[in-house]
Amino acid sequence: MQSIQQTFRVDYSYKVFFTRSLFNPSNPEFRNYLASQVTQGLTKKLLFILDDGVAKAHPALTTAITAYLQQIEGFKIAGDVILVPGGEACKNDQELFYSLIDQIDGQGIDRHSFVVAIGGGAVLDLVGMVAAVSHRGVRHIRIPTTVLSQNDSGVGVKNGVNYRGKKNFLGTFAPPAAVFNDAEFLTTLEERDWRSGISEAVKVALIKDAAFFEWLEANAQALVKNDLPVMQELVYRCAALHMAHIGGSGDPFESGSSRPLDFGHWSAHKLEQLTDFTLRHGEAVSIGIAVDSVYSSLLGWIDAAAAERIVRLLINLQLPVYHSLLDTQNGVSSAVIKGLQEFREHLGGRLTICLLKAIGQGAEVHVIDEVLLNKAIAHLKVNYESI
Amino acid sequence: MQSIQQTFRVDYSYKVFFTRSLFNPSNPEFRNYLASQVTQGLTKKLLFILDDGVAKAHPALTTAITAYLQQIEGFKIAGDVILVPGGEACKNDQELFYSLIDQIDGQGIDRHSFVVAIGGGAVLDLVGMVAAVSHRGVRHIRIPTTVLSQNDSGVGVKNGVNYRGKKNFLGTFAPPAAVFNDAEFLTTLEERDWRSGISEAVKVALIKDAAFFEWLEANAQALVKNDLPVMQELVYRCAALHMAHIGGSGDPFESGSSRPLDFGHWSAHKLEQLTDFTLRHGEAVSIGIAVDSVYSSLLGWIDAAAAERIVRLLINLQLPVYHSLLDTQNGVSSAVIKGLQEFREHLGGRLTICLLKAIGQGAEVHVIDEVLLNKAIAHLKVNYESI
Ligand SMILES: NC(=O)c1ccc[n+]([C@@H]2O[C@H](COP(=O)([O-])OP(=O)(O)OC[C@H]3O[C@@H](n4cnc5c(N)ncnc54)[C@H](O)[C@@H]3O)[C@@H](O)[C@H]2O)c1
Ligand SMILES: NC(=O)c1ccc[n+]([C@@H]2O[C@H](COP(=O)([O-])OP(=O)(O)OC[C@H]3O[C@@H](n4cnc5c(N)ncnc54)[C@H](O)[C@@H]3O)[C@@H](O)[C@H]2O)c1
Ligand SMILES: [Zn+2]
Ligand SMILES: [Zn+2]
Numbered sequence: 065m066q067s068i069q070q071t072f073r074v075d076y077s078y079k080v081f082f083t084r085s086l087f088n089p090s091n092p093e094f095r096n097y098l099a100s101q102v103t104q105g106l107t108k109k110l111l112f113i114l115d116d117g118v119a120k121a122h123p124a125l126t127t128a129i130t131a132y133l134q135q136i137e138g139f140k141i142a143g144d145v146i147l148v149p150g151g152e153a154c155k156n157d158q159e160l161f162y163s164l165i166d167q168i169d170g171q172g173i174d175r176h177s178f179v180v181a182i183g184g185g186a187v188l189d190l191v192g193m194v195a196a197v198s199h200r201g202v203r204h205i206r207i208p209t210t211v212l213s214q215n216d217s218g219v220g221v222k223n224g225v226n227y228r229g230k231k232n233f234l235g236t237f238a239p240p241a242a243v244f245n246d247a248e249f250l251t252t253l254e255e256r257d258w259r260s261g262i263s264e265a266v267k268v269a270l271i272k273d274a275a276f277f278e279w280l281e282a283n284a285q286a287l288v289k290n291d292l293p294v295m296q297e298l299v300y301r302c303a304a305l306h307m308a309h310i311g312g313s314g315d316p317f318e319s320g321s322s323r324p325l326d327f328g329h330w331s332a333h334k335l336e337q338l339t340d341f342t343l344r345h346g347e348a349v350s351i352g353i354a355v356d357s358v359y360s361s362l363l364g365w366i367d368a369a370a371a372e373r374i375v376r377l378l379i380n381l382q383l384p385v386y387h388s389l390l391d392t393q394n395g396v397s398s399a400v401i402k403g404l405q406e407f408r409e410h411l412g413g414r415l416t417i418c419l420l421k422a423i424g425q426g427a428e429v430h431v432i433d434e435v436l437l438n439k440a441i442a443h444l445k446v447n448y449e450s451i
Numbered sequence: 452m453q454s455i456q457q458t459f460r461v462d463y464s465y466k467v468f469f470t471r472s473l474f475n476p477s478n479p480e481f482r483n484y485l486a487s488q489v490t491q492g493l494t495k496k497l498l499f500i501l502d503d504g505v506a507k508a509h510p511a512l513t514t515a516i517t518a519y520l521q522q523i524e525g526f527k528i529a530g531d532v533i534l535v536p537g538g539e540a541c542k543n544d545q546e547l548f549y550s551l552i553d554q555i556d557g558q559g560i561d562r563h564s565f566v567v568a569i570g571g572g573a574v575l576d577l578v579g580m581v582a583a584v585s586h587r588g589v590r591h592i593r594i595p596t597t598v599l600s601q602n603d604s605g606v607g608v609k610n611g612v613n614y615r616g617k618k619n620f621l622g623t624f625a626p627p628a629a630v631f632n633d634a635e636f637l638t639t640l641e642e643r644d645w646r647s648g649i650s651e652a653v654k655v656a657l658i659k660d661a662a663f664f665e666w667l668e669a670n671a672q673a674l675v676k677n678d679l680p681v682m683q684e685l686v687y688r689c690a691a692l693h694m695a696h697i698g699g700s701g702d703p704f705e706s707g708s709s710r711p712l713d714f715g716h717w718s719a720h721k722l723e724q725l726t727d728f729t730l731r732h733g734e735a736v737s738i739g740i741a742v743d744s745v746y747s748s749l750l751g752w753i754d755a756a757a758a759e760r761i762v763r764l765l766i767n768l769q770l771p772v773y774h775s776l777l778d779t780q781n782g783v784s785s786a787v788i789k790g791l792q793e794f795r796e797h798l799g800g801r802l803t804i805c806l807l808k809a810i811g812q813g814a815e816v817h818v819i820d821e822v823l824l825n826k827a828i829a830h831l832k833v834n835y836e837s838i
Pocket of ligand 3: 264345349
């Protein structure tokens with residue numbers, strides 16, 4: 065029989081800018097970027113969508129944006145800046161999703177226009193999805209405003225919304241047109257949001273970069289004391305490692321099973337869900353890192369001292385390392401662990417999970433030993449539950 | 452200020468198979484393909500979604516599918532074959548869209564599984580979109596059952612659904628895992644569906660391949676007389692040209708403005724919409740080809756005889772070449788033409804439209820002369836309205 069083989073490559077490229085006070089008239093970054101995107105004969109539109117938590121903390125922002133964009137050749141701002149509720153709730157709200165699609169339609173946003181999202185990871189995920197499916201993909205610019213979104217979610221290639229309570233059930237891989245990390249936003253974060261994004265830095269250090277791990281140890285106190293320049297360095301280094309992995313992995317859109325950036329995440333995802341998302345993503349990841357690090361040591365992959373050092377760092381960063389939902393009940397494994405086994409069955413028997421071969425080096429397993437895992441959890445419970 | 456440049460490439464590849472009676476136990480094609488997709492330790496699921504127009508015309512199909520798949524190692528069929536209404540209506544139905552998402556969820560379809568869509572272009576577009584946004588992209592296999600979907604829409608990289616009456620307002624670029632063109636399906640098409648898909652072959656011949664255009668002229672009578680082997684050759688050649696363009700264009704996901712495969716389509720899209728989709732896509736494209744060919748001759752790009760030859764071929768294929776909605780009313784341009792001018796304004800002044808430099812060679816313009824365009828339409832009206 066005849067057949068035709070189709071093969072092609074698509075090149076993706078975008079820049080992540082690190083700056084401060086992006087819409088200050090004297091800051092040329094955004095203006096310069098737009099200038100690089102001008103097409104002779106076209107007037108391109110910019111549709112701004114803003115996290116209302118950010119708007120509250122930065123009441124002059126909307127005016128600053130409008131003023132900044134007044135005089136930019138080849139571009140015009142479409143309608144008013146649209147406010148959306150920040151935080152996970154916005155990813156559960158189908159009506160909100162379609163109201164943003166209506167804005168794309170009503171404002172005549174097409175594949176020459178840009179949607180600009182300003183907010184935490186949740187708002188960026190929602191708006192990224194809206195842009196990705198409108199007209200088969202409208203360009204979108206991300207302006208992440210939390211530690212987590214500046215060092216991890218906002219610089220990557222994924223978006224998503226929740227469906228019937230299932231986290232990120234709907235989403236796509238859709239690289240942004242550009243990302244602007246503005247450090248100024250980090251100054252107004254709640255304590256918990258400032259801290260919880262740090263766990264992604266610990267994660268990527270553990271699987272990729274021992275020197276960065278040591279840097280985190282050396283700077284834990286400064287980070288806890290809200291030292292902004294130290295946080296800026298953390299964000300930069302973490303974003304760089306995260307992006308280097310995506311760009312260098314050979315599988316940026318995760319068509320295979322291997323996902324080292326999900327180190328510590330299998331239990332984190334389950335914990336977030338079981339706590340109805342009262343646990344922040346970064347907090348859950350911190351616990352997940354602790355579990356998988358101790359498990360790695362019980363496997364003999366890293367020594368006990370290394371695991372202890374990791375857990376210590378998380379604690380020094382004032383991040384949680386244990387949750388009662390992990391615990392066995394009368395000798396029966398917790399829902400978190402059962403979830404993992406269900407997932408394994410669902411796949412037909414074979415998991416792919418990243419663990420630690422060393423501080424700074426991840427490696428994969430396809431089987432998790434339930435007895436050993438419960439031992440790791442018990443170890444965390446006995447030693448750190450009260451912290 | 453600091454910045455990080457992200458750059459990566461994604462390789463896409465899929466095969467389009469040309470076969471007959473795909474689920475006949477003696478046909479090894481589908482079995483062989485699945486064998487190439489086995490992963491040690493995983494049992495992969497196949498979720499079948501079937502166009503009910505196809506199911507009606509092929510009542511033994513569901514049983515044949517189930518029987519065919521009974522014994523295939525490493526795979527299992529998930530639930531029952533799901534029937535969906537065929538034709539454009541399925542792309543307007545948001546409830547249907549979410550009921551398919553619910554099936555993905557309920558049947559535990561993940562990124563190791565496959566969604567298999569069997570049907571016309573409309574069902575393939577709907578299911579392609581469902582698969583593309585579930586879990587950030589589930590693999591999908593297409594089994595197109597119309598001429599249009601076998602030679603054009605089903606072998607390409609786009610999907611889409613309509614939103615608030617706007618054609619393909621929501622969609623993505625998402626290449627299939629594989630495509631199986633089964634000629635058997637073509638034998639049960641309504642006359643109109645058999646014929647209308649031929650216009651995409653005329654289109655791609657005109658912009659790419661003069662020899663194929665001559666072949667179409669030579670075989671027009673056989674095509675009109677439902678000669679299946681001739682149609683199979685048409686489908687193969689058209690699909691090959693279509694795919695070669697996508698794979699060789701350097702812009703498979705249409706990030707730029709150039710879209711030669713949309714030759715004849717600017718007016719076709721508008722006509723489909725204005726007739727509430729009572730005009731088939733292929734019929735509208737035939738009219739669009741006629742308009743843009745005559746316009747190309749009035750521009751002096753091709754001679755009048757070439758335009759006449761093109762229109763003649765369409766007529767010999769029993770395809771329409773004129774529609775009253777194109778006509779000026781008391782000297783005022785039709786809604787079709789006004790739509791083009793609105794679109795130009797929307798873009799900020801600059802269109803990109805493919806016309807003909809010769810039979811077999813497309814070329815782009817950025818301006819359309821309204822007076823000349825009305826002349827082209829008048830020419831078609833005077834000479835061919837009554838045909
Ligand atoms: N796409 C990805 O690859 C990826 C990766 C990891 C996490 N995520 C997603 O990211 C989300 C979590 O994002 P997050 O941690 O940034 O939190 P968030 O988006 O949930 O925001 C938390 C709160 O902070 C507020 N806020 C945001 N910026 C602020 C600022 N500068 N000042 C004051 N308040 C501010 C928000 O309004 C919200 O109330 C989750 O939905 C998670 O699924 C996505
Ligand atoms: N994704 C793309 O790149 C792309 C390109 C062009 C067109 N399209 C889309 O394709 C759609 C049109 O597709 P189409 O022309 O295949 O028509 P269709 O899918 O609308 O089907 C037409 C009718 O034929 C029936 N049918 C399908 N196969 C049959 C068979 N073998 N025997 C008997 N009946 C059968 C269907 O049930 C339906 O009633 C439009 O929605 C258009 O937007 C998509
Ligand atoms: Zn994370
Ligand atoms: Zn077409």
